[in-house]
Amino acid sequence: MTRPRKRRGTENAQFRQRIPADVRDTVRGLELQLPVGGATVSKHISPKATHIELSLAVPSRDKAEAGMRNAAVSAYLAKLYDKLRSTGSPITLSHEEATMLAGHVYRAWSGGRAAEDVRGRLIAEHGVDLAANVQEGLPNMWRSLEDSALAGQLEVVPLADKLTGPQGVKIDRPSQEILAHANKVALGLAFGKQARNSAGDYSPDTDAARFPAPRAVNTKASQLASSLTPDALFVAWQSNPEQKVRIAQSTVRAYHGVVTAFAQFLAEKRHCKTSEIECSTITKAEVRAFADERLEKGNGVTTVNDRYLAALKSIFGWAAERELLTANPAEGVRLKGEKKGRRAEKVFTDEEAKALLSHATRYKRASANEGRKTAAAKRWVPWLMAYTGTRVGEMAQLRKQDVRRKGERWAIRVTPDAGTVKTKDEWWIPLHHHLIEQGFVEFVNDAKAGHLFLDPNPKGYHPDAPFTRTRDPRGILGPLRALQNRLAEFAREVVTRKTVDPNHGWRHTFKAKGRKPSLGIHPVVLDAIQNHAPRTEGEDYGSGDLFDAMVEAVDKLPRYNVD
Known part of the structure; x- marks a missing residue:
């Protein structure tokens, strides 16, 4: 390349x-x-x-x-x-490929039902029983092949298939001559075997071993795959117009991280550079070993299956569907393990939740070097996630116009217009009264127009931007990712348990608290607040505008009383 x-x-x-x-x-x-x-x-x-x-x-x-x-x-x-x-x-055959194809001829004509079918047709068309008279039959049959199958551009298929209407690839004239000679040798050996069998000699067939094992000839998918490193394949996947419509930018970033980690893993195992890895050489065993390595590094079974393996299956599957690869090496690879208790480990304990919210309430701008909006994010985003169960990015990208009254109730709007939303949906969430009492609405009213917690970079995307900076003409994604990292570091100052994500933990915690029977919140309403898809088709019926039901549900959520 x-x-x-x-x-x-x-x-x-x-x-x-x-x-x-x-x-x-x-x-x-x-x-x-x-x-x-x-x-x-x-x-x-x-x-x-x-x-x-x-x-x-x-x-x-x-x-x-x-x-x-x-x-x-x-x-x-x-x-x-x-x-x-x-x-x-037409394509060009190597001598080995021609001999391999001649092996199809040998196996088809040397015995079995295929040989009997061919023999019957030849007797009917040429009046020659090849098994009974090999020396006489071979020249006659070969002349027939030279006059028909080898005229013009020969199609590469087993000659047994040629009698039933072949679908093959065209080869050039020199290759025709090489294949013609290989087929002639194969036919002679096959007819010889039939003659021995007719004489009662069924000793082991030593001629079959001379032909290479069957494989695809000049497989273009394999040729193309050999030019694709994991990084190059990711670029091809990401650049496809389908991804810009169906795949969220956050997913593209996550998949890129997985592909990068996988390529580095392979490079270490193979003792080579990532640029030397050909996608066509990746095996299921290597994908499985990568999954095991992720598990050893502290990831749970669900995380490995649903994050790492899901990303590889998606990208390699996309390549296989478009014949960039002959097969998906991640297909069928999945870790098995006990999942009981894993969900509970992702939920904040009451002590962790209160410690984090108290940390946010007391936070003051660290220094003049810290942006005012970053400081405001540390103050408000943990509280917003605690009472909404939303993703950190959905709250970190809030704009002033996304916080306003909806009827009689203050609410926040989650919308892709503000940056990026995994589901590409837009929905409203009622504000919990505790947020209003703390002064969040006053904070919003005093803020300037635009984003509350970040400053978009109008030059965040340009033609020369690295591809990991996914298309972002509004310049939001870069600052948003940076803010998410700052919020994670901020939360880790008080929540050190590794099994709980410092930001995403609020999403699990909100769902766990909202499911308590004593609150009486319907699961459909709880899912609507977090924009989780209905679990069944039945739950999707009548799930249009649930805002009033959300108001009742949010009002039932207990307050977090912190110092």
């Missing part, structure tokens, strides 16, 4: 690759849509072009990003060339 180039007169890295001679005439004149850093670049191939050149829209000094963009373009072109070859130009 080619490497990015530096062209005089520009700082951006360039892609330059020779167009293979066998598809050059077909590619010339095409208008290609090439994936470059999450965007699609139109490239017209001139009638005399011998190479494809274009800017990778990233500085050449950013070698990692330039390399991944270069790989994505190369993978796209490899797939294009594959399609052009399979629909028109």
